[in-house]
Amino acid sequence: MSQTKNNRRDFVKKSILGTVGGVVLAGSNLKAETLPFAKPADLKLAFAGYTFKNFDLDETIKMIQKVDVNYLCIKDFHLPLDSTDAEIASFHKRLADADIKGYAVGPIYSKTQEALDIAFDYAKKVGVDMIVGIPSIEDLPYLDGKVKEYNIRFAIHNHGPEDKLYPNATVIMSHIKDLDERIGMCFDIGHNMRDGHDPVADIKKYKSRIFDLHLKNVSKAEADGKTVELGRGVIDIPAVVKMLAKTNYEGHLAMEYEKDMKAPMAGIAESVGYYRGVVDALG
Template sequence: MNNRRDFVKKGIAGVFAGSMFSLSENSEAKTLKEKKEDTFKLGIAGYSFLHFKLDEALAMMKKLNVQYLCIKDFHLPYKSTAEEIATFHEKLKQANVTGYAVGPIYVKTTQEIDNAFDYAKRVGVKLIIGIPNHEDLPYLEKKVKEHDIRFAIHNHGPEDKLYPNAASIYNLIKDLDPRVGICFDMGHDTRDGRDAAADLGKYHKRIFDMHLKNVTAAKKEGSTCELGRGIIDIPAYVKMLRKVKYSGSCSLEYEKDMKDPLAGIAESVGYFRGVCSVV
């Protein structure tokens, strides 16, 4: 008799637990269904593949299921012919990858600025990531207006005497044509003693692109690490991305283990997607 009672109790408990599990599953599914798709997209900065040929880089991107690439010149040289550019884009298409921008490009003269815009036009992108001299900013603005191609200036941390952080860029471009903006490197910004999430909030209207990374310390000696292992609060950063409705690319720039980066890139991509799914 006692055995029968125990059996019934366990049966009822099992049904109840099953119902609660089903309810929890349905609730979670409903929450996921109701969650809006993010306005930003995940990409990879081409510099992450410095030591790899294009085919090898695209094979890694396919494994990661990442579809956006910022094009570097070691994969598509500045002097590429129309045929070489067409072949390049066909390879990207076969890998389900879109090349959305070119750079970073150091443009130290007005002639190099001309060359950068010519390159972007021939490649067929509407965004250049670059580093111009301060005195050439008026000329850069002229070219932006002429070509209707946006130019995002990249910050490089405390070693960079031109653009160490986002504020240093914004203060120079705030009165220029709105197509002159920022490629926000959140890691270098942090290495310069800044709060990356706060700077994203302050300057988001002029941030066209961003290099997604984490660093080991908020000082010059800080180095790039896997996205979930550094000092930047990535969940807080994702919340800010959503708060400001950032609609550009968050392109992972992975500079650790650059001759064997796949594991670190995969960990970082997985971490970022995980954070985006729960915050």
């Protein structure tokens, strides 16, 4: 890692600890606590590609580099489903040159079996081992066969009270509990909270089937709650991080920032800084 990147990371950490850290983190009783399990610093911070829906790949890469994050869940507006092998190779090179890895694809809305076929073929060509998606409930048996055929995991995304299929983690689990263990969830803690469910409790309860996690905060635990900067909402982010460490979570924490999406950089930087302050305080 270059000295410039080290300096930037040190600045972000010191800023968050010196400004909001003394208030928010002290309130969570983190400073003197030693955790007898996996270290929060080992958790992998990433971005959900949807964060950058208003930006092309070059702009997206520049923003990700500014906050020194190294993982991206690939959205099809950056790498279309019908991309050629050459286009996929070029895409990966552009990420690699920026020290970023595309670790999964999605979310992909897969309302038919044909759409699931396309999603799995796409993931195989892209070279990732996980699809984040939203399949029809009636196609779950078909999905069960696809994960066995391709050995690619499928993480179902919950979208809150507006989502008639998968509003929260509990509903997802009720549908997949008897299916192949390569079918799990991309757990969106914000949407889960808006649907009245505790994300910390659900991480503990469903840990074995949480493959990916959308990291965000919301203004209130109601349907009309809005995404806000990570340290400003009603979700106890330090408690989320502690539970992920305690359960030895091995997936990514994909930050999905949906406020000011045409000019998100200030909120992204604040949120990443807050997260790193929490991780530093936990030790």
